[in-house]
Amino acid sequence: MEMLKLDFLVASLVYSLLGVIVFWVSFIILDKLTPYDLWKNIIEERNQALATVVAAMCLGIALVVASAIH
Template sequence: MDTITIKLVLNSIVFSIVGILILLCTYFIIEKITPENTWKEISQNKNTALAIIVGAFIIGISMIISAAIHG
């Protein structure tokens, strides 16, 4: 059984932060590319279809980032 060390914990924290930053960057890139403000469409106009697409996008990008970090 592997022991948990400070190095392993710090690596997990660093990779988690890097993954979240990459996810946020890709979200803002998509936000700039699309003609409408997606968050405004989802929250104010209650666009359910767009909310599903954005959710699927976030899950997909998260899986790609996870696979890239895990190796």
């Protein structure tokens, strides 16, 4: 029952929230660094290649954040 302690649960929630915030901030920074609007190109123009690159970037950032939290 030690795994269900409130301290561990709160710490996990705080680190998860922090990870999501770091992920979104890094995505916004990457979006600002590119010469075009990523969201417009993916959604409106349906650019599959760009969507694949952005998905790989999201997975990379998520992996770094998850490793840092772990």
